[in-house]
Amino acid sequence: MHLRTKIAVLAALCCGISLFSQSEKPNIIYFLADDLGYGEVGAYGQEIIKTPNIDSLVERGMKFTQHYSGAPVCAPARYILMTGKHAGHAYIRGNDEWRERGEVWDYKKAFSNPNLEGQRPIPENTITIAKKLKEAGYTTGVFGKWGLGAPNTEGVPNKQGFDYFFGYNCQRQAHNLFPSHLWENENKVYLKNELIAPHERLDSSLNPLDEKSYDKFYQPEYAPDVIHEKALTFMEHNKDSSFFLYYASPLPHLPLQIPKKYAKPYLDIIGNEEPYIGDQGYFPNPYPKASYAAMITLLDQHLGELIQKLKDLGIYENTLILFTSDNGPTYTGGVDFEHFESSKPFTNGAGKTKGHVYEGGIRVPFVASWPQKIKEGSTSAHQSVFYDVMPTLCEVAGIEAPNEIDGISFLPELLGKKQPEHDYLYWEFPSYKGQQAVRIGDWKGIRKNIFEGNLKIELYNLKTDIEEQNDLAQQHPEIVERIEDIMKREHVPAANERFKFRELGDP
Structure with a gap:
């Protein structure tokens, strides 16, 4: 263990933070949005997009104003989160599609050949949060987007400490929210959707102003909803034991796809708008602003339903909920970041948000709620980062964090105790x-x-x-x-x- 981490643990213990007994160990939900901007949440200043459940979580818990992702894009941010190592020590430091396998970007070939799917795998001996929490007696599940190891490799979730996995193994496959398939553990699950390769543009023979021209991009089974139902079932099955639920939603990452019933309320709010025909590399959409806003509101709805399920199961009081985003917002694919002021109060747009280490690319919303443990309506200016999550959750679970990590537990901050700071x-x-x-x-x-x-x-x-x-x-x-x-x-x-x-x- 790094000296900074040892000091943090000792300081926490000296401040009177006791470890929890097996019977007291809380459930942990880590809810990770995908490309959600700091300014796209109501409690962080958003004025158009509705996020009532995230806002309510802020009212019931602690809002962090200086929390950071470990990286400005998907895979390295998730690796850093899972391992507690910053990007200078991490095995995964960027998105790596493992191209030497063949035509990995050919969606149809990958559909028939899972060896073309997924990203380069993390090593089998990687110490992950899930592995550590299993040591502490937790049942572990991951739902949503993985991106840290292709099918049939040592990097799949079930070989990295997760008892159950349902969702996208591959980041590229997640460029379609009505996909042909998802994964349940190491088994492919086929959905009732037509196989459409991501990044297909609107047929030039169709009228872009006719909503029916976009019908092929709306399919029967919407992956975020299918994944969400599996997460709720996981909670039901494990209500009598301590569980760790890593909810890695694919929302609101591009493409702009959402069932029309969810977008409908925003059609009146946003008003008439120009369609997006797919000229920036993602699926076209007849009403891009309304769709994007609806994707974030559905993300918020999913969080609210998780919380309600906790209450229905009688385990809400003993659950630590952490909500954040993997990096800053996108600036392409039909998203109007200026309309929504997605990175407010930071600089908006290309070169300053996703993919870049300016504040708009790496500072993310972060909310923590834990009834009767975290002070309601509190705000923290503590500077924290994804690689702090590993030692924090280890301390919550009553186990020692791994050696050779870079994080400092922020559990003292959550509990209102003296918090060690990063140099x-x-x-x-x-x-x-x-x-x-x-x-x-x-x-x-x-x-x-x-x-x-x-x-x-x-x-x-x-x-x-x-x-x-x-x-x-x-x-x-x-x-x-x-x-x-x-x-x-x-x-x-x-x-x-x-x-x-x-x-x-x-x-």
């Missing part, structure tokens, strides 16, 4: 031309375009410049030097050639 937070991302970032207190250092030979560090004071517009590097060379030292120290060359930074001296 700094670290990110790196070997995509979008290569990036690194460090946060020290109010200071944020960013290095971008590394693969083009740029090693210059931008410096921002987030207290006075939340939009990261005023580079203060020349005025504060001593802070830049500290950040540069951290970047050098925390970056360990990746095992995967795809994630290496030659410009940083990686062999």
